[in-house]
Amino acid sequence: MMNRRNALARVALLMGGTLTAPTMIAFLDGCKTSNETANAASFAFSPDQLGMVSEIAEIIIPKTDTPGAKDAKVGEFIQLMLKDCYYPKDQKSFMNGLAKLEEKDFMKATPEEQTSLLTTAETNAGTESKRIDGERKKTKDAGQTFEEPGVPFFRLMKELTLLGYFTSEQGAQQALEYVSVPGRYDGCIDLKLGQKAWAM
Amino acid sequence: MNLNIKAQQQATYDAIVVGSGISGGWAAKELTEKGLKVLMLERGRDIKHVTGYETAMKGPWEFEHRGRISTMAREEYWANFRTGYTANEPTRYLFENDKENPYLETRRFDWIRGYHVGGRSLLWGRQSYRWNETDFEANVKEGLGTDWPIRYKDLAPWYEYVEKFAGISGSKEGLDVLPDSHFLPPMEMNCVETKAKGDIESKFAGRKVIIGRVAHLTKPEAFHTELGRAACQFRNMCSRGCPYGAYFSTQSSTLPAAEKTGNLTLLPDSIVTEVIFDDKAGKATGVRVINQNNPGDVKEYYAKVIFLNASAIPSTNILMSSKSDRHPNGLGNESDQLGRNIMDHHLGVGANGTMDGFEDKYYFGRRANGIYVPRYRNWGNDKRDYVRGFGYQGGGGRDSWGRGGDMPGFGAAFKEQISQPGTWTMNLGGFGEMIPNPDNRFTLSPDQKDKWGMPLIVFDAAYGENERKMRMDMMNDAAEMLEAAGARNINMYNDTEKSPGIGIHEMGTARMGTDSKNSVLNKNNQVWGAENIYVTDGAAMTSASCVNPSLTYMALTARAAEHAVNELKKMNL
Numbered sequence: 074m075m076n077r078r079n080a081l082a083r084v085a086l087l088m089g090g091t092l093t094a095p096t097m098i099a100f101l102d103g104c105k106t107s108n109e110t111a112n113a114a115s116f117a118f119s120p121d122q123l124g125m126v127s128e129i130a131e132i133i134i135p136k137t138d139t140p141g142a143k144d145a146k147v148g149e150f151i152q153l154m155l156k157d158c159y160y161p162k163d164q165k166s167f168m169n170g171l172a173k174l175e176e177k178d179f180m181k182a183t184p185e186e187q188t189s190l191l192t193t194a195e196t197n198a199g200t201e202s203k204r205i206d207g208e209r210k211k212t213k214d215a216g217q218t219f220e221e222p223g224v225p226f227f228r229l230m231k232e233l234t235l236l237g238y239f240t241s242e243q244g245a246q247q248a249l250e251y252v253s254v255p256g257r258y259d260g261c262i263d264l265k266l267g268q269k270a271w272a273m
Numbered sequence: 274m275n276l277n278i279k280a281q282q283q284a285t286y287d288a289i290v291v292g293s294g295i296s297g298g299w300a301a302k303e304l305t306e307k308g309l310k311v312l313m314l315e316r317g318r319d320i321k322h323v324t325g326y327e328t329a330m331k332g333p334w335e336f337e338h339r340g341r342i343s344t345m346a347r348e349e350y351w352a353n354f355r356t357g358y359t360a361n362e363p364t365r366y367l368f369e370n371d372k373e374n375p376y377l378e379t380r381r382f383d384w385i386r387g388y389h390v391g392g393r394s395l396l397w398g399r400q401s402y403r404w405n406e407t408d409f410e411a412n413v414k415e416g417l418g419t420d421w422p423i424r425y426k427d428l429a430p431w432y433e434y435v436e437k438f439a440g441i442s443g444s445k446e447g448l449d450v451l452p453d454s455h456f457l458p459p460m461e462m463n464c465v466e467t468k469a470k471g472d473i474e475s476k477f478a479g480r481k482v483i484i485g486r487v488a489h490l491t492k493p494e495a496f497h498t499e500l501g502r503a504a505c506q507f508r509n510m511c512s513r514g515c516p517y518g519a520y521f522s523t524q525s526s527t528l529p530a531a532e533k534t535g536n537l538t539l540l541p542d543s544i545v546t547e548v549i550f551d552d553k554a555g556k557a558t559g560v561r562v563i564n565q566n567n568p569g570d571v572k573e574y575y576a577k578v579i580f581l582n583a584s585a586i587p588s589t590n591i592l593m594s595s596k597s598d599r600h601p602n603g604l605g606n607e608s609d610q611l612g613r614n615i616m617d618h619h620l621g622v623g624a625n626g627t628m629d630g631f632e633d634k635y636y637f638g639r640r641a642n643g644i645y646v647p648r649y650r651n652w653g654n655d656k657r658d659y660v661r662g663f664g665y666q667g668g669g670g671r672d673s674w675g676r677g678g679d680m681p682g683f684g685a686a687f688k689e690q691i692s693q694p695g696t697w698t699m700n701l702g703g704f705g706e707m708i709p710n711p712d713n714r715f716t717l718s719p720d721q722k723d724k725w726g727m728p729l730i731v732f733d734a735a736y737g738e739n740e741r742k743m744r745m746d747m748m749n750d751a752a753e754m755l756e757a758a759g760a761r762n763i764n765m766y767n768d769t770e771k772s773p774g775i776g777i778h779e780m781g782t783a784r785m786g787t788d789s790k791n792s793v794l795n796k797n798n799q800v801w802g803a804e805n806i807y808v809t810d811g812a813a814m815t816s817a818s819c820v821n822p823s824l825t826y827m828a829l830t831a832r833a834a835e836h837a838v839n840e841l842k843k844m845n846l
Contacts, residue, residue: 133687160344196681235678253330253332253508255638256507258639259638260460260463261462261463261634268693271673
């Protein structure tokens, strides 16, 4: 019979990663007032910003033998999501990240430079996320409520790009395997070579 | 004949059923099939089978926010938001707007409501399990709550009766802790679940991992097809309403059966505010009803027998709000039990991990079901530092594009990679029994009212020490079992912010018992001192078990309906 203490000592505590976890964390703080919701709802990109967001999304999910983020109008989707589903602190965090890229003249840079800039943004987002995770744990362990900061820019950018692309008609039906009505469940089948993931 | 008498006749039925949800539909079916003229009153709007399911066939791109919740919806559905899924776009139209129809919490209570024809029978998880013998004896053996006035043997034939009609898919296992039902063929486990089952069962004597038992037609019988129901198409969009009628709901099953008899009148938008009790006659004579869309429009309906199936809290609310000389504190409340002993199943505790191997395996179809681990704690020789037990729901699957948020990188290769099936994962989420506690209760607000002029519900309930201790096992055992199954990256969790109501199995508040001094209902679900009123939804529950309760509500209802009809025949009501 396994000793309970040994079993626990051997179990690693790791946060499993899913798309929605950080986004859900962003939602999990206290109730918001109507004012904040109303302010948030006036959010919008300028045409230049929309262009840049669309370009970044296309770099993340480019057109290959299947449609890319621009085909799926991911830029417009990101604007809608930030306006309707996020609060001012996330909108600010996003716009700050965007502004940093604007300062580096992102739209005029070469593809290599753009990749480098986004890689830096991604690394920064990772560092920032880890720092926030640490603070959250410290605060919760102390029995206090943690005030979630805005989601780091590139984290939010990437998540919304993936959501916008893979739930779009083009993404779901062409980049993934979309079966509207399966009609049955086969529990254990062979994965065919090059098979895509189910869209839903 | 003067106008008043004629009007009264037109408003008179043999039986009134309050509520059209998972138990109300059954009351209507049973009573109409036994020849009674039945009026079913539903407080919410009508939703027609198939045509009423607005989102059932929509692809993700057809939702403005691709299924995610907007900040406005989050404010309006503030209680629903706590579940993490009920307020999302595809199903929100079936859940109550908490801002428009609020309630109060002295301590946090997550009250998740579906007010429309069919109620939460359109929204339920469809997991269907029988109680075992010990469940009925637990209260009296442990000196908690009050003794159930019935035992498993009283309900066993009724479980079989409702299972056949509803259609329950599952596997025969011969377990005392989880008695077999009358089953339709079980759904399949996937590769990883089968492996985990083998490992867990061999390493932990007495524990089982079985396929979930669900109210889905895996193989319809002839009478299912005659009712218009089809086999499950494995789309896993159940809570949007099923156009195939493949899972049991009022719309797919009990309503068409009742309508076939020609004995049913269904009135939506009808909020029952009280039962009318005639002190001289010593029985209920009818109900008072407010039009949902026009609170000033008040009607009365009359019947020889009344079934309250408005769901636990609203049914008890009706009893509380019905005052008379004989029942000055609400119907059946000589015991002061109305509103007390709220129970639920506590969850948000368990473990998940990744599973190596099976990289060349996948599955086809979206199974709206998982695996189930029946209770093993405080069972047989096992003795813990808490009473009662828990089961696990869970399952395995392969990560999809969502994992890309955590993976560094972007571009064509990244896109290609996350378009393919990812790592296998396995999870076990516990469902624990809450013990009865008279201080876990709801009352009616003395001064705050809803938009129909009815007092707001005030919840005051919390988990206790028994639940907290049980949750330690629920978390640790899950991690241990996953480890035994070869899982890595095991994450164990116990969300201590979870509160009563989150299981969406809220029950109790008008419990059955052996005496009018310790309960509201007798062994036939009749209200003490008002025996022509039956309560057969969650309100009746004297304890909670750890298994999903709806199958038990169906069995109690069918049994009580037969009793009511027999009593009417004997002129006892």
